[in-house]
Amino acid sequence: MISVTNVQKQYRDGDTTVHALRGVSLSIEQGEFISIAGPSGSGKTTLLNLIGCIDTATAGEISIDGRAVAGCGKRELAAIRREKLGFVFQSFNLIPVLTAFENVAFSLTLTGTPDAEARERTMRILDEVGLAGMEDRRPSQLSGGQQQRVAVARALVKEPTVVLADEPTANLDSRTGHAILELMVEMNRRHNTTFVFSTHDQMVMDYARRLTMLHDGEIVSDERRSA
Ligand SMILES: Nc1ncnc2c1ncn2[C@@H]1O[C@H](COP(=O)(O)OP(=O)(O)OP(=O)(O)O)[C@@H](O)[C@H]1O
Ligand SMILES: [Mg+2]
Secondary structure, three states: OEEEEEEEEEEEEOOEEEEEEEEEEEEEOOOOEEEEEOOOOOOHHHHHHHHOOOOOOOEEEEEEOOEEHHHOOHHHHHHHHHHHEEEEOOOOOOOOOOOHHHHHHHHHHHOOOOHHHHHHHHHHHHHHOOOOOOOOOOHHHOOHHHHHHHHHHHHHOOOOOEEEEEOOOOOOOHHHHHHHHHHHHHHHHHHOOEEEEEEOOHHHHHHOOEEEEEEOOEEEEEEEOOO
16 A cells, blocks of 8 residues: 555755665555664664655655555646545644634645534544643644643544554653553544554554664664564
8 A cells, every 4th residue: 555665765854865765665554563772873763754655765666555656646646635645743843823723624624524523523522632621722722742632632633544653652640641652543443544653662563563663764674573
């Protein structure tokens, strides 16, 4: 369902070139629960951004659902992002002037969900991530961990085919981290949603059924384990 073939990514930094990914190939099936681990700077965020059509590769190919991303125009990419992908970013990317409720409901409004249904689904997911009663707060009125949970709720509420989560537990205490991972496991089981995480967190790696290690822009190991 996601196929990454010999992908390279270089960033220009003044007159030096940073080789963030050096020929990465990876194939991810629908319903996988995969964690991409590796030291800081190894290319995890870069890889998620490429899979998420947020950035484009310098070389190589990425396809989602059999569609080569490189051949898609801007509008097509936006449609793939909106309809198939849910994101949890390392830096949340919440809209500061919107409340928790509005930040989550917004992604349903974008896909044309009727108001009453959007309202119900938003309230339910906010409750599931433990934010009942905080719907009307803006991000600045929430702790880092609470903002993270709003970001997770926003990604999950659309019930996307693929959820890409960059360090989803980075700002959470271990209890909240477990709760959110359990919620993702449940969604994976119920809807066969594909989850792709990047992480440093052993807890996330323990939940993953496949662990791919990056080092200096290359995959150094890729292991599946039984559930
Ligand atoms: N926009 C950019 N311009 C220049 N270099 C970049 C840019 N983004 C990332 N890099 C570099 O690319 C490499 C990979 O970065 P990336 O963010 O993918 O690592 P990461 O594995 O997600 O690290 P972390 O665990 O710290 O989040 C690093 O050397 C980083 O400095
Ligand atoms: Mg990163």
